[in-house]
Amino acid sequence: MRVAGLASVACAALILGAAPPATASATAAPIKVGDVQKAMEDLVKTGHIVGAIGAVYVDGKQVGKGSAGSRLLDGKGGAIPATARYRIGSQTKSMTATAVLQLVEDGKLSLDDKLSKLLPEVAEKDLVERADEITVRNLLQLTSGIPDYVGPDTSDPDRNYRPIDLVAAARKKARPVDVGTFNYSNTNYILLGMIIEKLTGRSLAAEFDRRFFSPLGMRHTYLPTKSSEGIKGPHGHGYAPDESGTMRDADHINASTLLGAGGVVSTTHDISAFQRAFRQGKLIPASLMKVITDPAPGQSPPPAGGPCGGKPEFAAGGGGSAPGFTAATLTSSDGRVQFAVSVTLAMDNAERGTVSTRITNTLKSLFCPTA
Template sequence: MRKTLPGRKIVAVGSLVALLAATTAAPALAVTKPGDEVDKALKTLVQDGVPGAQATVTSASGRTWSEREGVGNIETRTPFPRGSKFRAGSVTKTFVAVVVLQLVADGKVRLDTPIDRYLPGLVRGNGNDGTQITVRQLLQHTSGLHDFSRDIDIDEWRHRGAEPEELMAIALAQGPLFDPGKGWSYSNTNYIVAGMLIEKLTRRSVSDEIDARIVKPLGLRDTYLPPRDDERLPHPHARGYTPRDTGLVDFTELDPSAAWTSGGLVSTGEDLNRFFAALTGGRLLHRPQQAEMQRTMPVNLGVPGAEYGLGIVSVPLSCGGTFWGHRGSVPGFTTLSGAIPHGKQVNVVLNQDPLPGKASKDLFTAVDTGFCAS
């Protein structure tokens, strides 16, 4: 078990009351710390077959600690590096939704206006109709648009990259899954459209908008949306792996533009904790837009009671209450991040995607443990 806390040596982690029996007649009971419980959950993930795992937990007071298990490189057997940078996958969607909702507050877009009003002719063909799909439906995955990522061979596209128009063409070659607003289906295509919407309304890149509206105001040091052809992760970082018939393949380097605003973000556990703390604490959105983001609907995410809002998920906790966050999966890395409003923030990242066996369930358990161990 390896523990890190910036600026000082760890003596005890968190605020869980130790169970002590200090008498000469009886032995002392074992001291239990929240880090021990989180570390146990990470060990389970490594036993599931994941190369390595890192948890970053930030208390309501802003104190951050981390736990690491397994390895960051299966060849050298070196540990997950402290402060590891990683591909955050679909956590990107929460950032994009925040920017769109800020534009709503600015009066530049309306949630219940069809996307065709802003991007005429973009969503058209094979039964797809942008005049019937609203901005809200895109952000909440109720548009019915086919998910382009289901039709991409990642081995072929890994170093190729893509323009948003190419990704849209792949999606629109298929008909809709259902009429807009009549169902729910997670689709990366929705957030490619959202990214194109941001660029149309602001006349700036999504990367610049995320940087100006979120990264700089919050002082996020290691978060950015990389451009096409920027395949390398900054140091330090774990190597990211994807399973193949021959074993795990190193997928650390890849062109992020094939995911773009649906999953291309690079970040760290500490940055994502700070982001979700600010978001759930009302520091990024005005109250009306915050309320819209948190208008949820029940969805099947493999977690009982989970509900999806606008680019954010509410997940019940075993100790009561819920946390707000998002999962991210991109070849090489899987992460789950979130926060309790005005409370704790937790990120767990694994250097593998897709995950083996029951690791998806154990990932949620690890995050739940991070929130509930106190």
């Protein structure tokens, strides 16, 4: 998935691996996890990676962590704290979707409600084509056919864009597919954020805090919404090439263009807490989880079992990426195990496409049995 230029990393893995043994619940089989510090060091060695942090959690307890590389390019700035905050990118969408589905569970809206009913202004002002046909389900499953807002009209690094500005930018583009056909567009999740705000009377940032961050102990997680808001505290900086090919610090991203599509800043501990609660059915019931965990119409299901094969199986992982960073969280289907990783980069767009494979190889080194 991509969010405001963010492309997702889809990873799956099987948890069986090397020592030391992980903490297990009283009734569950113990799980072995490899050396996370070594895994991060090996990941950085694959090239054009500035720094990497990662951690593994089993039954809510950290069983391994690591930090390799540096905060800044060329070994400068010291090591990235293993507890540092980082952008989770498109993983934010799972939070937006979960908040919407909680509203569905509470009877505040229906999956079949039309966009024109929930946000009449987008129909009245012709900001969304065919708003009277598009449902909440279409938005959640990326089958609305609404174009993506990402582009020149939303590229000012210092402007504070309103959600409606992003929707208006998308309207200038041609519809890529018909309603009901899958097409990745971040505009869907900007609109879902607007629906959440309208139905609750609170900002999306406040709703995330009320529904997820505070109850789940995600004390270092927040949703920035202004162009000037960045990552709090020491953290890794990513880099991207300018027109001349020179690597430039890409740490500043306009948060007002991300919002519910990809704006959350978190830590390995906090994003793991969210994924654990989600997979264990503590946020929404299984019947509603299927709306976002099952493949959208026309999409193939992810491979089962992960790179190692066998059991326990891991759900297809989610991630987010932009020039300068990639982040991913892998969670077992039963929610017992999470592997969260953040990687800061110094590579062009073409090479960024290889990062998902590198993360998958890292997962294998941690969780797959050796021959």
